[in-house]
Amino acid sequence: MTDAPRILLHNDDTDAMKARLAEAAPDAEIATCNDYAGLAGMLAEFRPDVVYGVCFAGRSGYPREALLGPDGPRWITVAGSGVDHLRMWDEEKVTVTNSAGVAAAMMAEYVLGAILHFAIDIPGLMLDQAAHHWESARQVTPIHGKTMLIVGLGHTGQAVAARAKALGLRVIGTRARPVETEHVDEVHSPDSLPGLWPRADFVVVSVPLLPATRGLVGAEALGAMKESAILVDVSRGGVVDGAALVNALRGGAIAAAALDVFDPEPLPVDSPIWDLENVLISPHCSAVYEGWGMASLELFIDNLARWRRGETLANIVSPARGY
Numbered sequence: 238m239t240d241a242p243r244i245l246l247h248n249d250d251t252d253a254m255k256a257r258l259a260e261a262a263p264d265a266e267i268a269t270c271n272d273y274a275g276l277a278g279m280l281a282e283f284r285p286d287v288v289y290g291v292c293f294a295g296r297s298g299y300p301r302e303a304l305l306g307p308d309g310p311r312w313i314t315v316a317g318s319g320v321d322h323l324r325m326w327d328e329e330k331v332t333v334t335n336s337a338g339v340a341a342a343m344m345a346e347y348v349l350g351a352i353l354h355f356a357i358d359i360p361g362l363m364l365d366q367a368a369h370h371w372e373s374a375r376q377v378t379p380i381h382g383k384t385m386l387i388v389g390l391g392h393t394g395q396a397v398a399a400r401a402k403a404l405g406l407r408v409i410g411t412r413a414r415p416v417e418t419e420h421v422d423e424v425h426s427p428d429s430l431p432g433l434w435p436r437a438d439f440v441v442v443s444v445p446l447l448p449a450t451r452g453l454v455g456a457e458a459l460g461a462m463k464e465s466a467i468l469v470d471v472s473r474g475g476v477v478d479g480a481a482l483v484n485a486l487r488g489g490a491i492a493a494a495a496l497d498v499f500d501p502e503p504l505p506v507d508s509p510i511w512d513l514e515n516v517l518i519s520p521h522c523s524a525v526y527e528g529w530g531m532a533s534l535e536l537f538i539d540n541l542a543r544w545r546r547g548e549t550l551a552n553i554v555s556p557a558r559g560y
C-alpha cells in the first residue's frame with residue numbers, strides 16, 4: 238500500500254466531497270481549490286499526488302498548463318467523462334482517469350425525453366395551451382419501429398440503446414472497434430457513417446471530442462440525413478458543426494435537434510441557434526442530476542483504493558484515443 242496520499246479537490250463546491258473523502262481515506266492529506274485562478278499556486282504549495290477535478294467553469298481558461306506542469310500530480314481523475322480540456326498529456330508522467338458511466342443512465346433519459354419532446358410535439362401543445370386552443374385534428378407521432386443511429390456506443394450510447402430497444406426502436410450504431418453489442422441490432426465502424434445517416438429517423442451523437450470527431454456531423458452528414466430526422470447531441474461542443482446545423486435546420490434538411498453541448502460554451506447570446514423554433518437547447522446539463530458529483534466521487538474513492546494497493550486503475554484514458 239502506498240503512503241498516505243496528498244489529494245487536491247478542484248471544484249467550486251468541495252465541502253461535502255472533502256468530508257466524504259476524509260471518511261473513506263482518513264489518513265489522506267486533503268486540500269481544496271475552488272477556482273481556476275488559484276490552481277497553479279495551490280499545486281506549487283501543496284504538491285498533490287492526485288487531483289480530482291471538475292471542469293466547473295467551462296473549458297475557456299481552464300488551467301491545463303498548471304495541472305500538467307512540473308507541479309502537477311501523478312494522477313488526475315476527471316469528475317466527468319470528457320477530457321478534451323486536458324489533451325494532450327504525457328502518459329509516462331501522469332495517469333488520467335475519468336468517470337465515464339456515472340451519468341450514462343441520466344443522459345439516456347435525456348436523449349429519449351428529447352426525442353419524445355418532438356415526436357409528441359410538446360412545443361405545439363404548449364402553444365395551443367397558452368392560446369386556450371383545442372386542436373381536435375392534432376396527432377402525435379409514434380417512435381415504435383423507427384431507426385435510431387447512435388454515433389458512439391460507449392457507456393452513454395449503450396444506455397441509450399437499452400432504452401430505445403425497450404420502446405421498440407431498431408438500433409444501429411458505431412464504435413471504434415465494432416463488436417456485437419447488447420441492445421444494438423447492427424454495429425458498424427465510424428467509416429460506415431456515410432451509409433448510415435440516410436437510414437436513421439433519430440441520430441444520437443455521443444462521441445468524445447477528438448481530432449477525428451471534430452466537425453464529424455457537418456454539412457455533408459446533415460445533408461445525407463432524412464428531412465424528418467431528429468438529431469440529439471450529447472457529445473462535446475465541436476463534434477457537430479454549428480454553422481452547418483443552423484443551415485440544415487433553417488433549410489429543412491433535418492426536422493429538429495436537441496442540443497446539450499455547444500462550441501463555445503456558454504452559448505453566446507447572439508447565436509442564431511437560440512431563435513430556431515425546431516431546436517431544444519439545454520445548458521450542458523444532460524449529465525447533471527442531484528447526486529452526480531458524489532456518485533463520481535465514489536468511483537474515485539474505489540479507484541483510490543486500487544491505486545493504494547498498486548492495482549490497475551479503472552477508466553484510464555488514453556491521450557491518443559481520448560477515452
